[in-house]
Amino acid sequence: MCGRFDRHRPVTDFLEVIGIAELVAGQDEPVAPSYNVAPSREAMAVCVGDAGPTLKALVWGFAPAWAKNPKMPKPINARAETVAQKPMFRDGFRTSRCLVLCDGYYEWQRQSDGTKQPFYLTVEGGAPFLMAGLWARNTTLGAAPVESFCVITAEANASCRDLHPRMPLILSPEHHETWLDASSLDLDTATEMLRPPANAMRLSAVSRFVNSPSNDSDQCIAPISQA
Numbered sequence: 001m002c003g004r005f006d007r008h009r010p011v012t013d014f015l016e017v018i019g020i021a022e023l024v025a026g027q028d029e030p031v032a033p034s035y036n037v038a039p040s041r042e043a044m045a046v047c048v049g050d051a052g053p054t055l056k057a058l059v060w061g062f063a064p065a066w067a068k069n070p071k072m073p074k075p076i077n078a079r080a081e082t083v084a085q086k087p088m089f090r091d092g093f094r095t096s097r098c099l100v101l102c103d104g105y106y107e108w109q110r111q112s113d114g115t116k117q118p119f120y121l122t123v124e125g126g127a128p129f130l131m132a133g134l135w136a137r138n139t140t141l142g143a144a145p146v147e148s149f150c151v152i153t154a155e156a157n158a159s160c161r162d163l164h165p166r167m168p169l170i171l172s173p174e175h176h177e178t179w180l181d182a183s184s185l186d187l188d189t190a191t192e193m194l195r196p197p198a199n200a201m202r203l204s205a206v207s208r209f210v211n212s213p214s215n216d217s218d219q220c221i222a223p224i225s226q227a
Contacts, residue, residue, distance in 0.1 A: 092134035
């Protein structure tokens with residue numbers, strides 16, 4: 001799964017990675033960079049609005065447009081294998097796909113002594129990347145509209161499956177614009193993109209400092225040696 005991630009670079013560093021020629025200039029950067037993005041926090045994502053692809057601040061925890069119960073679960077992940085069929089996600093998969101800005105993500109692995117060791121995962125070379133997701137705008141859960149997202153996960157590839165069986169769906173840059181365009185992308189083509197990422201991932205053990213969502217500094221991603 002993906003339950004915590006890092007986006008410490010400024011949005012401007014992602015513009016080349018996004019690779020969309022006509023990205024609408026939105027707010028400069030409504031969400032500050034963070035080394036420790038946790039569920040219920042805001043993150044930056046590329047979505048398609050009335051004027052075209054634009055950067056938006058979204059809350060992590062998916063609340064579909066039709067949801068009316070504030071106590072309804074707000075999932076942070078959607079499985080690639082079932083996202084097109086599950087009632088929670090299928091409308092979003094058809095009409096409201098997004099790309100979430102990310103520098104790396106965290107996974108925890110249980111050790112022989114029962115403790116959990118956090119690891120930080122980046123694409124090989126350390127470049128920023130985009131995670132495939134869904135987003136929604138809900139106007140019924142509160143006094144103000146809520147715009148939220150979830151991250152799509154797929155089976156982990158060979159580079160990190162020993163750590164965890166799932167990983168975020170990382171799309172190739174040439175697929176970014178196609179993924180976002182619900183008006184021209186048929187469901188069969190979209191489903192074809194839901195394959196385990198081929199990206200080789202780099203894993204680094206990091207300190208348990210990252211365990212607390214309130215800790216937010218470069219110490220979260222600093223590698224440590226394991227005994």
